[in-house]
Amino acid sequence: MTAAAAPRALLEGMFRAAIASAQPAVCIPAHLPPPPRGRLVVLGAGKASAAMARAVEDHWPGPLAGLVVTRYGYNVPCERIEIVEAGHPVPDAAGLHGAERMLALAKSVGADDLVLCLISGGGSALLPLPAPGLTLEVKQALARALLASGATISEMNCVRRHLSAIKGGRLGVACHPARVLTLLISDVPGDRPIDIASGPTVADPTTCADALHILERYGIDAPGAVRELLESGRGESVKPGDPRLAGAETRIIATPQMALEAAAVLGTAAGYATHILGDAIEGEARDVGTAFAGIAAHTADRAQPFRAPCVLLSGGETTVTVRGKGRGGRNVEFLLALTVALDGHSRIHALAGDTDGVDGQEEIAGAVTAPDTLARAWQQGLKAKDMLAANDAHTFFSALGDSVITGPTLTNVNDFRAILITHD
Numbered sequence: 001m002t003a004a005a006a007p008r009a010l011l012e013g014m015f016r017a018a019i020a021s022a023q024p025a026v027c028i029p030a031h032l033p034p035p036p037r038g039r040l041v042v043l044g045a046g047k048a049s050a051a052m053a054r055a056v057e058d059h060w061p062g063p064l065a066g067l068v069v070t071r072y073g074y075n076v077p078c079e080r081i082e083i084v085e086a087g088h089p090v091p092d093a094a095g096l097h098g099a100e101r102m103l104a105l106a107k108s109v110g111a112d113d114l115v116l117c118l119i120s121g122g123g124s125a126l127l128p129l130p131a132p133g134l135t136l137e138v139k140q141a142l143a144r145a146l147l148a149s150g151a152t153i154s155e156m157n158c159v160r161r162h163l164s165a166i167k168g169g170r171l172g173v174a175c176h177p178a179r180v181l182t183l184l185i186s187d188v189p190g191d192r193p194i195d196i197a198s199g200p201t202v203a204d205p206t207t208c209a210d211a212l213h214i215l216e217r218y219g220i221d222a223p224g225a226v227r228e229l230l231e232s233g234r235g236e237s238v239k240p241g242d243p244r245l246a247g248a249e250t251r252i253i254a255t256p257q258m259a260l261e262a263a264a265v266l267g268t269a270a271g272y273a274t275h276i277l278g279d280a281i282e283g284e285a286r287d288v289g290t291a292f293a294g295i296a297a298h299t300a301d302r303a304q305p306f307r308a309p310c311v312l313l314s315g316g317e318t319t320v321t322v323r324g325k326g327r328g329g330r331n332v333e334f335l336l337a338l339t340v341a342l343d344g345h346s347r348i349h350a351l352a353g354d355t356d357g358v359d360g361q362e363e364i365a366g367a368v369t370a371p372d373t374l375a376r377a378w379q380q381g382l383k384a385k386d387m388l389a390a391n392d393a394h395t396f397f398s399a400l401g402d403s404v405i406t407g408p409t410l411t412n413v414n415d416f417r418a419i420l421i422t423h424d
Contacts, residue, residue: 007420008368010270011351012404014263014311014418015365019355021262022185022254022411024048028055031183031253035062038112041178042066042081043102043171045127046120046197047356048185050076050083051410053118057081067105068118069098069126071358074408089361090143091128096136099129099166106174113178117171121187121356121412123197124157129166131235133225139163142226149218150321152282153188157198162211162235163226164198169238169245172201176244185254187356187414189280189316193250203245204237211235255279256315259355259413263313272420273310281316285330286388288318289337296338296419300347308347312419320360326392329360331415332367336393338419339369340384346371350419353404356412359394365406366416367397376400 020026042056042064049068054076056064066081071088086095109115128139142163146156161168172180180201188195193202212230215222222230229235238245256279264274277295281288292312299306306312318330331352342348353359353366377384380399387396397403 007349007422008370010267011349011368011418011420014266015351015353015404015416017266018259018263018416019406019409019411021259022355022413024052024055024411027185027253028052028183029059031251032056032059033114033181036112036114036179038110038114040064040114040116041105041109042068042116042118043106044068044118045123045200046185046412047071047074047088047122048120048411049118049123050074050078052120052183053078053081053083056116056118067098067102069095069102071122071126074410076410086126088122088125089147090140091125091136093136095126095128099127102127103129103166103171103174106171109175109178111177115175115178115180117180117182117201119182119197119200120185121196121414123200124160124167127166127197127200129164131163131165131229133229134163138223138226142220142222145220148322149220150284150319151214151218152319153317154195155214157195158206159211159214160198161204161206161237162208162230167198167200168204169199169202169242172248173238173242173244180248182248182250184250184252185411185413186252186256187412189282191252191255201248202250203240203242205240206237208233208235254411254413256414259416260313260315263416263418267311271309273306275306275310275312277312277314279315281314281318283318285318285320285333286337289334290341292419293338293341296348296421297342297345300345300421308421309423310421314417315414317414320391322391324390324392326387326390327360327362327394328391329362329394331359332393332397333388333391334417335367335369336384336388336396339373340388344371344374347422348419351404352415352417355409355414355416357406357409362394364394364403366404367402368404369402373400373402
């Protein structure tokens, strides 16, 4: 390994360690409950849900059946649990039909049955069952508008909960009177269950009025049927204290913080002091990238707030307000903004990637940057600032051969960012 390759190899190794720590095969077994008197029915949705289902099958001692919906390409073969693949981040008809079948299966369970819900990030788009009076096409249009608006994941999921027939606690209510145990892999800042796949089995304290205000805040022109649903309160979600959810239990089995801690172990073993700056960082990706560049440069040049050599780790979910004609991607947009602000700093390397293997709508997890990134870009005629303005960071890093491609990781604990600051 050359000296130039060593920082990239370490950064990619830490990214892989973060992903490995959140694999369902690692997280699921310790949380499986005792067998019920009746049936075990497995329901699930999310990018990790098929792998979660397989982990249940591998460790469950008795009979079981069920249905989970995952993203295209994220299927893990199961023998007794049916896996449905559907569209993400824009929902499609496969997700709609999967959600309809899941709700019907939930309504078929009895008091002696146990429903094991396996929920991970991506479940919001994968369960696009519209509330009465809405259509899939309306939900698709709103999904595209929200994704381009710069709204936070919490804001987007608030809207989704109030336009759904299955999210916002409705799936959990449909399972009543069966016992419900939900196992969550968190991909959201703050690890709030209502925001993981829009909380299909948990009570929701937000309101239709909150959802309407979010649409207005971002200038999203909602169709008349959406506005009527929210203004009338017909889209209200299941609220805290609802007796139908009294026996439901929720456990978070993997989180962004756990992934960052796994990466920190690898960084420390390589001789770098590791510092976790936060697991719930939000904001415009380019603004966060510029701010982190300032922290990294001050660490390298002034030994404040940390001393080099060190690694600065962070997670969360930034947003991209799409104004240009590029391919988007919040992790690469963060990284390109950081690269521009660092202006070729000789001691700073970085990686940013989505732990699910998909940054934005691209089958690319993220990218890496190094002190020579801007120089190599100039040699190819790539104008970093112009491409950042056009939301075209994926094209920038792909042209340099600096994309990080993992393929489907079968888990999702949100964004991973590592900034490595070397010796003087």
